[in-house]
Amino acid sequence: MEIARNLWRRKLRTTLTVTGIVMGIFALTTMGAMAEHFNVLLNGGITYVGSTVQVGDAQGASIGNGYMALSTLAQLEKVKGVAAVSPMVSLLADPGSGAVVSVTLPDYVGNIDPNWNRYDPLKLSLSTGRWVTNSSRGEVDLGSSIAAQFHMQMGDTIALPVRPSGAQPGFVNQRFTVVGILNPTLTAPDSAAFVSLDDAQTLQGDELPTVLQGHVDPYQLITGAVVYGKPGVNLDSLADRINAEVSTVKATKPSTLISDIKSGEAVFTVITTATALLALVIGGLSVVNTMIMSVSERIREIGLKKAIGARTRHILGEFVAEAGLMGLIGGVIGYALGFAMTALLNASDSSGGLFLVTPRLTALAIGFAVALGAVAGLLPAIRAARMDPVRALRAQ
Amino acid sequence: MPAMRLEGLTKHYERASQVVRALDGVTLEIEQGEFVAVVGRSGSGKTTMLDCAGLLMSPTAGRVLLDGVDTGQLSGRERAELRSRRIGFIFQEFNLLPTLSAIENVLLPLRYSGADRRAGRRRAEQLLDEMGLSGRASHRPSELSGGQQQRVAIARSLIGEPTLVLGDEPMGEVDTETAEMLLTLMRRIHRESRVTFLIVTHDLDLAAKADRIIHLRDGHLVGDERMECFGSPVAATAAGSR
Ligand SMILES: Nc1ncnc2c1ncn2[C@@H]1O[C@H](COP(=O)(O)OP(=O)(O)OP(=O)(O)O)[C@@H](O)[C@H]1O
Ligand SMILES: [Mg+2]
Numbered sequence: 001m002e003i004a005r006n007l008w009r010r011k012l013r014t015t016l017t018v019t020g021i022v023m024g025i026f027a028l029t030t031m032g033a034m035a036e037h038f039n040v041l042l043n044g045g046i047t048y049v050g051s052t053v054q055v056g057d058a059q060g061a062s063i064g065n066g067y068m069a070l071s072t073l074a075q076l077e078k079v080k081g082v083a084a085v086s087p088m089v090s091l092l093a094d095p096g097s098g099a100v101v102s103v104t105l106p107d108y109v110g111n112i113d114p115n116w117n118r119y120d121p122l123k124l125s126l127s128t129g130r131w132v133t134n135s136s137r138g139e140v141d142l143g144s145s146i147a148a149q150f151h152m153q154m155g156d157t158i159a160l161p162v163r164p165s166g167a168q169p170g171f172v173n174q175r176f177t178v179v180g181i182l183n184p185t186l187t188a189p190d191s192a193a194f195v196s197l198d199d200a201q202t203l204q205g206d207e208l209p210t211v212l213q214g215h216v217d218p219y220q221l222i223t224g225a226v227v228y229g230k231p232g233v234n235l236d237s238l239a240d241r242i243n244a245e246v247s248t249v250k251a252t253k254p255s256t257l258i259s260d261i262k263s264g265e266a267v268f269t270v271i272t273t274a275t276a277l278l279a280l281v282i283g284g285l286s287v288v289n290t291m292i293m294s295v296s297e298r299i300r301e302i303g304l305k306k307a308i309g310a311r312t313r314h315i316l317g318e319f320v321a322e323a324g325l326m327g328l329i330g331g332v333i334g335y336a337l338g339f340a341m342t343a344l345l346n347a348s349d350s351s352g353g354l355f356l357v358t359p360r361l362t363a364l365a366i367g368f369a370v371a372l373g374a375v376a377g378l379l380p381a382i383r384a385a386r387m388d389p390v391r392a393l394r395a396q
Numbered sequence: 397m398p399a400m401r402l403e404g405l406t407k408h409y410e411r412a413s414q415v416v417r418a419l420d421g422v423t424l425e426i427e428q429g430e431f432v433a434v435v436g437r438s439g440s441g442k443t444t445m446l447d448c449a450g451l452l453m454s455p456t457a458g459r460v461l462l463d464g465v466d467t468g469q470l471s472g473r474e475r476a477e478l479r480s481r482r483i484g485f486i487f488q489e490f491n492l493l494p495t496l497s498a499i500e501n502v503l504l505p506l507r508y509s510g511a512d513r514r515a516g517r518r519r520a521e522q523l524l525d526e527m528g529l530s531g532r533a534s535h536r537p538s539e540l541s542g543g544q545q546q547r548v549a550i551a552r553s554l555i556g557e558p559t560l561v562l563g564d565e566p567m568g569e570v571d572t573e574t575a576e577m578l579l580t581l582m583r584r585i586h587r588e589s590r591v592t593f594l595i596v597t598h599d600l601d602l603a604a605k606a607d608r609i610i611h612l613r614d615g616h617l618v619g620d621e622r623m624e625c626f627g628s629p630v631a632a633t634a635a636g637s638r
Contacts, residue, residue, distance in 0.1 A: 005495040301493055307452055308552070309480025309508040311473075390453045393487065 003322045006294070013290055014326065020286030021330025021369055022337065024279025029338025029365045031275040033355035035268035037186075040356060041105070042261050044187020047122050049257040053227040053239045058250040067212075067221045068249060075246045076225060081233035086113040087222040089200035091207060093146065093193050096164020107146050107191045109160050111200035119228035124189055129154050129180030132196050140176035141194040144184040152178050160193055160203065172206045174199070186356070227251070280372060283330060287376035291323050295384040302384050303392025312385040319381030320374050327373020331366040338365070397464045398425040399560060399592045400449060404458035407444050407615075418444040420615040421458065428559065429590040431583065433603035436612035442596045443564055445612065449594065450483055450562045451475045462560070480509045484553030484591075486563040491549040492537040499524060499533040502552045509556060516555065523551035527581065543574035550582065554591070563595040567602060579605055 007014045055076065057068045076085045093107035112132050117123055132139050140160070142152055152158055159173045176195060184190055195203075198219065205218025229238050235254045242251035295302075302315055339357055346353025407419040419441045426432055434442050447453045448460055451467055460467045462482065467475060484505075492501045502520040506513060524533055527547040537545050546566055553561050563582075567575035579595075579602050586593050595606065603609050604623070611619030 002493070002495055002500070009495060304487070304491070304493070305504070305508070307450075307479075307485050307487075308505045309476065309556070311476060311508065314508050388453075390447050 003318065003325055006298075006322060007326065010294075013293070017286045017290040017326055018330040018333065021279075021283035021327055021373065022334040024281075024283035024372075025331050025334025025365050025369045026338045026341070027275045028272070028279045028368065029335050029357070029361065030341055030355065032272050032361045032365065033338070033342045033357045035272040036358045036361050037354055037356035038268045039265055040186045041188075042265050044122060044185060045261050046258050048120065048188065049261070050254050051119070051121050051228075051235075053229065053235050053242065053251050053254065054224060054257065055227055055242060055249050055251045056224040058248055066223070067216075068224055070220045070222050072246065072249055073222075073225060076227055076242065076249070079227075079238070079242050079245050081230050081238045081241065082227055083230045083233075084115045084119060084228045086115045086226045086228075087111065087197060088113070088224045088226050089197060089204050089221075090223050091161065091200075091204055093160055093191075094162045094164075096162060096167070105188055105191050107149070107193070109193045109195060109200060109203060111197040112141065112194045113226065115226070115228060122185060122187070122189075124185065125183045126180045127183045129178070131180060132194055134196055134198075136179075136196040137199060138174070138176055139179045139195070139199075141180035141182060142178055143182050143190040143192045143194075145190040146193055147178070147181045152181070154178055154181065158193075160195075174203060174206075225249070276368065279368070283327070283369070283372050284376040287323055287326060287373050288379065290326070291319065291377045291380035294322070295319065295380045298384075299387065299392045299395040302387050303389045303395070306387070306389035307393060315385040315387075316381050319384050320377050323377020323381070324370050324374035327369045327371070327376075328366070330373070331369020334369065335362065335365045398461075399428040399430075399463060400426040400594075401461040401464075402445070402449065402458065403461065405445065405448055405455050405460065406457040407441070407448060407453075408456045417615050419448070419455070422612070422615070422617045423458075424610065424617060424620060426592060426594065428592055429586075431586050431593045431607045432595070432610060433606035433608070434594065434596045434610045434612065435598070435600060435603045438598075439614075440612040441615040442612055444615075446562050446564050446594065446596055450485060451479045480505060480556060482559050484556065484558040484561040486546070486549050486553045486561065486566040488565040488568040492545055492552075494537055497534045497536055498529060498540065498548045501537070501548055502555055504552060505556045511556070520551065520555055523554055524548070526585070527551050541574075542570045543578065546570060546574075546578055547581065550578070550585070554585065554589075558591060560592045560594065563593070565596050565598065567597060567599065572599075575599065575602060 055068075057066050070087060073085050073087060076082060088111065090108050090110040093109045097106065112134075114134070126141070127144070129141065132141050140158065142158075146152075150158060150162075156178045157175050158178060159175050161173050163171060163173060176193075176199070182189060182194075201219050201221065204221060204223070205213075208216070208218065208221075227238070227242065229235050239251040239253045242249065305315060342353070342355035342357055346355050402422055402424050405419055405422040406417075409416040409418055422441075422445060434445065436442050448455045451460070454468070462478065465478075467478065470478065492498075493504065496504065499517070499520050502523060503513070503516055506516040521530075521533065524530055527550060529544060529547055529551070532540060532544060537548070540548065546569075549566070553563075561582075566582075567578050570578065582593060582595070583605065585591065593606075597603050606623070608622045609619065610617065611621075
């Protein structure tokens, strides 16, 4: 094919141009993979919060300090439209991990919620082992990434919460045997350690502020509750009803949580868009430059082609195809490098990695590269195609 | 009806407020199947005349009629189509695309005319054969001598089965012997196909082998002679000045 040969003839220049595109698409692929990872994570969050009403302690009510009384569950169950209520106890599994601003969800210990798989659209399943039951003691089911992070296998023992390096003198933790490991969900449960409600409350009791310790029964305390609505019930209005009828708690409307998450998603969209713009500038300019040179070198060739019958659109097509081909080559290489890079980083990251290359991202990266090349080549190509054959033929 | 009629053909170039009268009222007729040489000093307007006749540019005044059709009345698109369907071009230099093989160069016009590629390929092979280049079909121009390159260009000018071939000094870049060989080749094709040839040349010895010699000077037609057989003028009609 003549187009490929024209590129091949100017190996060095083509290589430099393609390198520009490669860099841009490489950046786009890696940053895009990170954004995709978070989008899946956040979408999982949206699915979860969108199908439940999260209930917490009303500031300053009853026990306070962010704890709720277990007895509140009975009140919640009576609210119209409620299908089920699950107690929720959760605490940091690895308080010493130290990241002030973390890009991933923190590892947490939570109680196993018997209602989860019945009501929640995001189903949990075990890759191996069995579920912890309400009567289990000292047993844990680990999410896929937390298991990988601490190199836990079936039957291993893990102390939870993990002791931080500079632990306070009063720090206590409990030992748990791993009885099950969950399949990856790419969202929150991957970093969860699920124990029975009793065990979760024990751990929570160990962390109670000193003002409360000894004054309250830790087995009457929960962090919050998850309310599942009956089919067809508007969860936002259910949250309003809960707030009106149960004064000690504060129910958050799912729509509020969803918009919080969406604003997080927007950040990653900005990251991808910014990288795409970067790719546009680096790759685009190098293609424009190369194609301008290409056109001015081949003015006589253009004149000849026009003289022997080539139309404006033929010349235009040939130059745009040449630029698009450079885009395609650069795009494929840049994408391959980006893919390799994310795979490498994911493999070296014990928690499963920050990058997710989706088919959508693949199509975007390569399609973007081709379009970039073609569009950048368009202007020089138009100049070439419009050329007057006589003047072009006589050009020196 | 003449294959080509130039009527008061005039081309003025404007360059920095100065007007160059490259062609000034040239009128002539060429019959189908003639083999015509165009001679004249450098700057006399030969290339300009050929470019106008080949519809590569529009005259300032006057008309170009091909088979009776006034080409000035055609749209740019129609002119381009007429050009690719009826006219073959051979240029003095930079004739072949360096990235294409000999046969691909020959086939190039068909890429743009949308003709049947397979039939075209057979014809291209046959043309290269006639040019004595059967073994060179896959060679790049850089692997061919100047004379061989020009023969490829002649084959290319004929691939679209034109009725008119225009050559602007096709023998200008090769030695005398090669030039004679190229002309002989064109005469043979002419004899076999009766395509009209209009060939610009500096070389009066070569011109003498045409059926007819048109002489330009300063944009005017100053001589038009027909030869009965090679080298002997039959009639000398002076159109234009003097
Ligand atoms: N684009 C142009 N702009 C201005 N003047 C031009 C242009 N092209 C040609 N001319 C002038 O027009 C005149 C005729 O030029 P043309 O190229 O037709 O001559 P020619 O007979 O082909 O000469 P040569 O034998 O050197 O090729 C010359 O004086 C030339 O300088
Ligand atoms: Mg000339």
